[in-house]
Amino acid sequence: MKKALASAAFLALAAFAAAPAQAKDWKTVTIALEGAYEPWNLTKPDGTLDGFEIDLAKDLCGRMKVECKFIAQDWDGMIPSLNAGKFDVIMDALSITDERKQVIAFSKPYAATPASFAGLKSGPLATLAGTGTTVTLTGDAAHDKPVVDKLREALKGKTIGIQSATVYTKFLNDNFKDIATITEYKTSAEHDLDVTAGRIDVAFDDDTYFTSAFAKPDNAEMMVVGPEIVGPIWGEGEGAGFRKADTDLRDMFSKAITDAIADGTVKKLSLKWFKLDVTPVSVP
Structure with missing residues (x-):
């Protein structure tokens, strides 16, 4: 993951x-x-x-x-x-x-496992294009460009949270660091806290993690925004x-x-x- x-x-x-x-x-x-x-x-x-x-x-x-x-x-x-x-x-x-x-x-x-962005149900990204769909990224820039470009457009100027030193950290830095602020956290629970408090716009993590995180009362207002991402890009x-x-x-x-x-x-x-x-x- x-x-x-x-x-x-x-x-x-x-x-x-x-x-x-x-x-x-x-x-x-x-x-x-x-x-x-x-x-x-x-x-x-x-x-x-x-x-x-x-x-x-x-x-x-x-x-x-x-x-x-x-x-x-x-x-x-x-x-x-x-x-x-x-x-x-x-x-x-x-x-x-x-x-x-x-x-x-x-x-x-x-x-x-797949991975996704997560934000607030009441937030402006709740209707992010692709929400409720699944896309496949291969790690090949030419193949992945249409999906990544749509996400870049939607996340321009936003703040994205990620647990540091993960396979997902590299994905964010490679594709979004020039158009968004990437904030790294020691644990995934810390980026959830900042999403719910409105200090960052979205977090990016494994879907299996979010399944558990969303079930916690403190995270009840969080949801997956944008497409679920699967494929060889995650190894x-x-x-x-x-x-x-x-x-x-x-x-x-x-x-x-x-x-x-x-x-x-x-x-x-x-x-x-x-x-x-x-x-x-x-x-x-």
């Missing part, structure tokens, strides 16, 4: 921090999640972790017959901490991108992240994910948490 590396310098740092290869007998696996990206993962009032990725990880670990432990980790240090050996797996709505493949390995995708989908050396662990997860997709478990859990099916169309 959402997250992407921020810079070439960060890539170099993460690569430098990579732990040396070593064979392991995987009986216990530690999985890191943000614990703050509901409904993918969240922290309950009692401090325990829950959400789509917790439920899915428990299912996968059962299939692999390994004991799984879960820890909450700030996104800013997630990939360097993985490569430093502080935990074994990232499951945090982690978009599979070519940039990130330079420094970590990925399982097969377990989800593929292959979301997958689990591993140190490059841990190919055996990656392959274990990939097989378990393939089986969980085949028997409908991923669909069942996505409908439970997102109210829509985020199962990847095909598993490479």
Whole structure:
């Protein structure tokens, strides 16, 4: 869904921090999640972790017959901490991108999700062209130009909120930074707060996140504005992240994910948490 590396310098740092290869007998696996990206993962009032990725990880670990432990980790240090050996797996709505493949390995995708802008029901953008439709963006400028140009026209002079260091941040900066003000936030909940308070015009995020966010009383006046955006522009989908050396662990997860997709478990859990099916169309 959402997250992407921020810079070439960060890539170099993460690569430098990579732990040396070593064979392991995987009986216990530690999985890191943000614990703050509901409904993918969240922290309950009692401090325990829950959400789509917790439920899915428990299912996968059962299939692999390994004991799984879960820890909450700030996104800013997630990939360097993985490569430093502080935990074994990232499951945090982690978009599979070519940039990130330079420094970590990925399982097969377990989800593929759309993204949208969100604003106020009573706001001037509530009737933004394309609202209620779905468009496909490929990442090819010539193909995507008609859709992007319409959005640029509508959002000229506006303020757009986005969680920092995500795959969506790059999309906004590449296409809207010259005509709109891009405001970055540490968490998605913070951009929701500013939308509802009228401090920014719209936020941009994953549709699965907005499904959960809109259900909260404080966000009752928010709605998707403009088209739902799907397609290769967001990469292959979301997958689990591993140190490059841990190919055996990656392959274990990939097989378990393939089986969980085949028997409908991923669909069942996505409908439970997102109210829509985020199962990847095909598993490479």
